[in-house]
Amino acid sequence: MSQQKSIPSSPNIRVKLVQTFPRFNVSQRWEHAVFLLSIAILLLTGLPQKYNSTVWSQAIISSPERLNTIQQIHHITALVLSALVVYHLGKAIYLISRRKLSGDMLPTLQDIKDAWNMLLYLIYIKKQKPDFGKYNFEQKVTYWFLFFSIGIMIVSGYVMWFPETITRVFPGGVIPAAIMAHSTEAIVTAIFIILWHFYHVHFERLNLSIFSGWLNDEDMRTYHALEYSHLVHEPHSDQDPGDVKS
Amino acid sequence: MLKLSYIQKLPGIFLVIGFIILVNLFQITSTKASEPEQQTEEYCLSCHSNPDLKMTLPSGEELSLYINSDKLQTSVHSPNGIECEACHTNISSYPHPAINYQTRRELSRVYYSACQKCHPDNYTRTLDSMHAQAAEAGNLNAPVCTDCHGSHYIHPPSEPRTLIPATCGNCHTQEFATYQSSVHGNALEQESNPDVPVCTTCHGVHNIHDPRTQQFRVAEPDLCASCHANQEMMAKYGLSADVYSLYSLSWHGVDVSVYQARWPTVQHSSAICTDCHGIHNILKPDDPNSTVNPKNLLVTCQKCHPGVGPNWTGAWTGHYKVSLQRTPFLFYVDSFYSIFTPGILWICGIYIALQFIRFMVDRVRRSL
Numbered sequence: 230m231s232q233q234k235s236i237p238s239s240p241n242i243r244v245k246l247v248q249t250f251p252r253f254n255v256s257q258r259w260e261h262a263v264f265l266l267s268i269a270i271l272l273l274t275g276l277p278q279k280y281n282s283t284v285w286s287q288a289i290i291s292s293p294e295r296l297n298t299i300q301q302i303h304h305i306t307a308l309v310l311s312a313l314v315v316y317h318l319g320k321a322i323y324l325i326s327r328r329k330l331s332g333d334m335l336p337t338l339q340d341i342k343d344a345w346n347m348l349l350y351l352i353y354i355k356k357q358k359p360d361f362g363k364y365n366f367e368q369k370v371t372y373w374f375l376f377f378s379i380g381i382m383i384v385s386g387y388v389m390w391f392p393e394t395i396t397r398v399f400p401g402g403v404i405p406a407a408i409m410a411h412s413t414e415a416i417v418t419a420i421f422i423i424l425w426h427f428y429h430v431h432f433e434r435l436n437l438s439i440f441s442g443w444l445n446d447e448d449m450r451t452y453h454a455l456e457y458s459h460l461v462h463e464p465h466s467d468q469d470p471g472d473v474k475s
Numbered sequence: 476m477l478k479l480s481y482i483q484k485l486p487g488i489f490l491v492i493g494f495i496i497l498v499n500l501f502q503i504t505s506t507k508a509s510e511p512e513q514q515t516e517e518y519c520l521s522c523h524s525n526p527d528l529k530m531t532l533p534s535g536e537e538l539s540l541y542i543n544s545d546k547l548q549t550s551v552h553s554p555n556g557i558e559c560e561a562c563h564t565n566i567s568s569y570p571h572p573a574i575n576y577q578t579r580r581e582l583s584r585v586y587y588s589a590c591q592k593c594h595p596d597n598y599t600r601t602l603d604s605m606h607a608q609a610a611e612a613g614n615l616n617a618p619v620c621t622d623c624h625g626s627h628y629i630h631p632p633s634e635p636r637t638l639i640p641a642t643c644g645n646c647h648t649q650e651f652a653t654y655q656s657s658v659h660g661n662a663l664e665q666e667s668n669p670d671v672p673v674c675t676t677c678h679g680v681h682n683i684h685d686p687r688t689q690q691f692r693v694a695e696p697d698l699c700a701s702c703h704a705n706q707e708m709m710a711k712y713g714l715s716a717d718v719y720s721l722y723s724l725s726w727h728g729v730d731v732s733v734y735q736a737r738w739p740t741v742q743h744s745s746a747i748c749t750d751c752h753g754i755h756n757i758l759k760p761d762d763p764n765s766t767v768n769p770k771n772l773l774v775t776c777q778k779c780h781p782g783v784g785p786n787w788t789g790a791w792t793g794h795y796k797v798s799l800q801r802t803p804f805l806f807y808v809d810s811f812y813s814i815f816t817p818g819i820l821w822i823c824g825i826y827i828a829l830q831f832i833r834f835m836v837d838r839v840r841r842s843l
Contacts, residue, residue: 292738293741351833393780393782393783397784401786403804404790410808410812413816417812421823428830432831
């Protein structure tokens with residue numbers, strides 16, 4: 230995705246060139262930002278309702294009016310998140326129809342092998358981490374876990390929001406099931422994000438590529454070696470050149 | 476000296492003793508002389524045992540003054556020595572002071588305050604009741620002690636227990652009739668069942684509060700639970716004692732418990748026991764007339780959820796544990812999460828822990 234740019238440099242000035250590789254386009258970066266915000270708001274307004282007997286929940290939900298406000302915020306944010314999901318899926322369908330959807334995020338057999346080799350590396354059986362492509366298996370797990378989890382949250386959320394309409398078509402049993410799923414899935418998702426996603430993007434290394442859109446040369450080589458060699462050795466002429474920072 | 480002084484004092488001692496005796500004699504004879512002995516029932520009954528003894532009040536009402544001495548002996552008071560004058564404090568002799576009451580009701584409303592003398596706690600509690608409020612608002616028919624307990628022939632109010640609903644039913648005829656045909660009232664009347672609630676079990680005894688308030692409403696599930704969460708009692712009748720704990724976890728129950736704990740006075744309409752089961756008309760769920768009979772359940776739900784379809788009742792799981800037979804879909808979701816949740820968390824946790832260890836070990840090694 231990137232081409233080495235040569236900058237005319239005078240022999241007197243030593244310039245360190247940091248090559249960057251575009252990783253996420255503007256749409257994806259916005260999607261992530263909206264997704265992050267809406268999930269944060271949904272959790273902030275949802276958890277106090279779930280844990281209604283705790284002190285912190287009672288501090289937030291201090292009156293019936295406040296409860297009403299919190300529920301309205303939750304509903305509005307849910308609509309924003311739903312719109313985001315519709316946009317995301319719509320974009321995917323559009324790209325598929327034009328045969329332009331990149332298959333980078335699709336799980337492959339290689340991911341299972343990578344996961345196994347990574348595990349062997351982590352328990353000191355292998356000396357080297359496996360080389361990853363554009364998205365390593367950890368990132369694919371993040372994406373697909375959230376994909377299905379948000380799917381469950383949205384479906385169960387609407388069942389809880391419009392139970393009377395839903396039961397015109399579906400059996401009544403879906404409502405208690407939705408209540409259970411919504412409540413449990415939310416906790417699983419929150420813990421997953423904090424444990425898995427935050428570890429990988431904040432602790433292991435600070436990876437802000439989803440906000441900036443690019444990844445530098447070193448990170449590409451370390452974490453996405455296959456993608457790096459692929460890009461460096463077989464550059465595609467139709468793709469944008471990366472930014473060059475000095 | 477000593478001997479002399481004793482002899483000298485002797486007449487004085489006699490004088491004192493003599494004086495005391497004299498005073499006593501004088502006192503006794505004087506009372507006996509002025510009035511015949513009257514503080515006894517016997518004395519009053521010498522006139523009031525006449526069945527024809529009566530008077531007409533200014534309102535035109537006839538006030539019978541007859542006391543049945545046989546019945547009086549069965550009262551809780553008379554055999555314990557609490558006799559006429561204990562309550563009729565203003566009457567100590569004959570002729571009696573004039574009666575100034577216009578009506579029988581006025582007389583009752585004044586006389587009942589005599590109960591306070593010996594029963595101050597219950598009397599005070601009653602002042603806090605719905606009945607006292609009704610009286611304050613001008614309804615003089617609101618009951619006072621004697622309306623429920625009787626006046627001269629007072630018996631323990633709960634012997635037999637069936638007497639309680641009948642007493643309340645004197646005024647609350649509609650509720651009494653409904654109660655009699657309910658599962659509780661029926662068991663009381665047919666079997667003299669000692670476990671079923673009577674009026675006072677739910678409404679209280681002396682400080683009966685308005686059951687239409689929000690506070691009463693949100694506390695109502697606890698009221699039912701005082702029997703229906705009792706394992707031992709429910710086992711006797713083959714009923715589930717989990718109905719309350721399961722309800723508390725349900726959508727309605729969670730709502731109600733939040734409002735009960737935090738905003739008991741705020742109007743809120745999440746369903747409580749009586750909204751579905753009825754109040755005085757509670758029937759067994761398999762009774763065709765029960766509001767929660769499967770045939771009637773949808774109509775009951777529609778009271779709060781107007782226009783819902785027939786599938787709606789399937790959403791109700793508030794009294795049942797998750798089971799494959801009753802709620803298969805919920806059962807599968809529950810099973811899924813009971814494996815999925817710990818599974819995901821363990822996998823994530825272990826993987827991240829391994830990564831963290833390797834990461835830290837590598838970092839330490841590099842720095843060495």
